[in-house]
Amino acid sequence: MNLLEALRVAFSGLLANRLRSSLTMLGILIGVAAVILLVAVGNGAGIQINNQIQALGANVIFVYPSNARGAGGVSQGFGTSQTLTMADVEAINSGQQDPDVVAAIPIAQSGGQITYANQNYFAQTTGTTAAFPQVRNYQLAEGAFFTDDDVASQHRVVVLGQTVVTNLFGTTDPLGQTIKINRQSFRVIGVFAAKGGTGFGSQDNVVVAPISAVWAYLSGGRGKNVNMIVASASSASTVDAAETQITTILLQRHQISDPAQADFQLQSQQDILTQANSIATALTLVLGAIAGISLVVGGIGIMNIMLVTVTERTREIGIRKAIGARWRDVLTQFLIEAMFLSGLGGALGIALGAALALEAPHIPAIANSSFPPPVVSVPSVLLAFGVSVGIGLFFGIYPANRAARLHPIEALRHE
Amino acid sequence: MISLQGVTKTYRLGKVEVRALRGVDLDVARGEFVAIMGASGSGKSTLMNIMGCLDVPTSGRYVLDGTDVARLDDDQLARIRNRKIGFVFQSFNLIPRTTALHNVEMPLIYAGDPNRRSRALEALEAVGLADRAGHQPAELSGGQQQRAAIARALVTNPAILLADEPTGNLDSASSVEIMKLLTELNEHHARTIVLITHEHDIAAFAKRVVELRDGLILNDQRRVA
Numbered sequence: 001m002n003l004l005e006a007l008r009v010a011f012s013g014l015l016a017n018r019l020r021s022s023l024t025m026l027g028i029l030i031g032v033a034a035v036i037l038l039v040a041v042g043n044g045a046g047i048q049i050n051n052q053i054q055a056l057g058a059n060v061i062f063v064y065p066s067n068a069r070g071a072g073g074v075s076q077g078f079g080t081s082q083t084l085t086m087a088d089v090e091a092i093n094s095g096q097q098d099p100d101v102v103a104a105i106p107i108a109q110s111g112g113q114i115t116y117a118n119q120n121y122f123a124q125t126t127g128t129t130a131a132f133p134q135v136r137n138y139q140l141a142e143g144a145f146f147t148d149d150d151v152a153s154q155h156r157v158v159v160l161g162q163t164v165v166t167n168l169f170g171t172t173d174p175l176g177q178t179i180k181i182n183r184q185s186f187r188v189i190g191v192f193a194a195k196g197g198t199g200f201g202s203q204d205n206v207v208v209a210p211i212s213a214v215w216a217y218l219s220g221g222r223g224k225n226v227n228m229i230v231a232s233a234s235s236a237s238t239v240d241a242a243e244t245q246i247t248t249i250l251l252q253r254h255q256i257s258d259p260a261q262a263d264f265q266l267q268s269q270q271d272i273l274t275q276a277n278s279i280a281t282a283l284t285l286v287l288g289a290i291a292g293i294s295l296v297v298g299g300i301g302i303m304n305i306m307l308v309t310v311t312e313r314t315r316e317i318g319i320r321k322a323i324g325a326r327w328r329d330v331l332t333q334f335l336i337e338a339m340f341l342s343g344l345g346g347a348l349g350i351a352l353g354a355a356l357a358l359e360a361p362h363i364p365a366i367a368n369s370s371f372p373p374p375v376v377s378v379p380s381v382l383l384a385f386g387v388s389v390g391i392g393l394f395f396g397i398y399p400a401n402r403a404a405r406l407h408p409i410e411a412l413r414h415e
Numbered sequence: 416m417i418s419l420q421g422v423t424k425t426y427r428l429g430k431v432e433v434r435a436l437r438g439v440d441l442d443v444a445r446g447e448f449v450a451i452m453g454a455s456g457s458g459k460s461t462l463m464n465i466m467g468c469l470d471v472p473t474s475g476r477y478v479l480d481g482t483d484v485a486r487l488d489d490d491q492l493a494r495i496r497n498r499k500i501g502f503v504f505q506s507f508n509l510i511p512r513t514t515a516l517h518n519v520e521m522p523l524i525y526a527g528d529p530n531r532r533s534r535a536l537e538a539l540e541a542v543g544l545a546d547r548a549g550h551q552p553a554e555l556s557g558g559q560q561q562r563a564a565i566a567r568a569l570v571t572n573p574a575i576l577l578a579d580e581p582t583g584n585l586d587s588a589s590s591v592e593i594m595k596l597l598t599e600l601n602e603h604h605a606r607t608i609v610l611i612t613h614e615h616d617i618a619a620f621a622k623r624v625v626e627l628r629d630g631l632i633l634n635d636q637r638r639v640a
Contacts, residue, residue: 095639316510316511323497323502324493324494324496325490409470412504
């Protein structure tokens with residue numbers, strides 16, 4: 001019996017019981033749609049996180065203060081120590097020992113109420129130096145970034161991100177306007193172009209001022225702290241070398257001989273990316289596995305209905321055997337029927353899941369939230385289809401074999 | 416054509432042994448039309464199953480068209496049934512929701528015959544059912560269904576046609592019609608036919624009547640034409 005004939009027989013068998021076939025297929029359909037949709041949601045989240053990390057700037061290395069261990073081995077909490085200084089930044093920037101570092105900037109953050117006219121907004125104000133746009137990969141939409149001279153002279157100027165502009169100024173042109181940060185006046189000299197991305201500490205929700213001005217007017221006399229140093233390597237391939245060079249300089253400057261005792265720690269964009277990706281992958285796997293359970297349930301539904309079908313068609317099986325069908329012929333017929341059910345259910349499920357995933361960003365409730373748009377991946381589609389056909393095969397074997405092993409005389413006697 | 420030698424068949428129903436056939440010797444030559452008669456329990460259905468290669472004898476030899484089929488496995492038996500035997504059943508046993516043409520084609524599908532459509536149409540024509548080829552069993556009368564079943568039995572050009580109470584579910588007019596068709600197939604197309612029945616007027620169409628009782632042949636008579 002050829003395959004085409006087997007397909008024809010399977011198809012007419014399914015058509016004979018339309019409602020039953022549809023309901024059985026529905027089990028697989030829902031399972032596959034759930035897998036496709038949830039994996040797409042996981043993928044979308046992963047891609048969004050990736051984009052945001054990439055927006056941090058290319059080849060970026062972050063240097064954080066870390067808990068120095070004292071002689072007794074007592075370690076303090078993360079970020080409690082203030083071990084980085086402006087002199088560290090200058091040493092890294094001097095470029096003598098670190099040819100692979102292009103620029104380094106200090107970051108000093110200070111929270112505060114920002115007001116303009118009758119609008120107010122809460123944002124961290126970032127104190128830094130003139131190389132900030134270069135290192136953090138920001139473009140200016142209007143105006144200019146502050147200069148080394150502004151930093152040296154503690155000029156009270158700020159450059160704002162798009163989110164801050166929207167919240168404070170609405171449609172007013174912010175350039176040249178004066179805003180108040182913790183009641184101190186600052187003049188807006190530039191606006192960053194939007195970087196996009198939401199959540200995870202938006203890159204557009206920034207207020208940047210000369211670090212000297214932040215120390216002088218916003219730190220409330222807490223001294224010249226540097227919360228973090230951000231350096232950029234000359235290229236992706238020199239990130240590791242640049243990390244080593246920075247570590248050497250800082251160990252030297254902090255007079256620490258054992259790198260394990262370092263009072264700072266480095267993290268490259270790649271490190272963050274790797275971490276985030278492993279989290280995103282785990283998320284996708286968990287979502288997929290949950291949806292996969294419904295696929296198994298659908299498979300059991302197929303097995304159940306195939307067993308009913310075999311019992312119902314015992315006589316037909318007897319007739320077929322009497323006129324020459326072999327074990328293999330009957331087995332193939334029922335296996336193809338089961339695989340046809342699950343395969344068609346799977347194909348429709350892929351269509352439904354993909355349609356839901358593509359349609360989701362257009363649903364107002366989702367579009368207005370920061371929910372990442374689901375991304376349907378081709379491998380998940382192929383895998384889901386393969387698995388659904390495989391489920392037909394797996395759950396179809398038992399009923400099909402039962403049919404194929406029926407004795408023709410007994411099968412013919414069956415009413 | 417058919418040669419049974421000392422064929423026995425013993426069933427085991429729970430703890431009871433049923434000796435359905437106790438040593439049957441029967442030869443059927445090419446072109447014969449044999450009726451096998453007997454009351455229920457005489458072993459005629461068992462004999463039919465063995466002759467039809469649906470079952471194998473417990474002991475004895477069964478040679479069909481030169482092949483000893485007594486010791487073949489299931490797949491080999493399926494092949495013999497497909498090529499050498501045509502079944503006609505009491506309850507027609509056509510596959511429902513499937514056209515007459517497709518029912519007749521079915522043995523050829525299992526045989527892998529590429530010309531099955533034209534051969535199936537020929538067989539339907541031979542039983543006078545060509546104009547009903549596209550009808551499903553439910554749309555055919557009992558007599559028409561049995562003709563379609565006969566066409567299915569003949570389509571592979573088998574060595575022997577086995578008819579098990581072919582008129583059992585038919586009214587007398589259709590019964591005569593079917594028996595005339597079988598007689599014609601035997602007389603004009605030299606088909607070998609073995610007919611199982613318990614009705615004397617049906618057996619009267621055959622040229623030879625074998626009577627079974629308690630698993631043994633009681634009587635074997637040739638009718639003089």
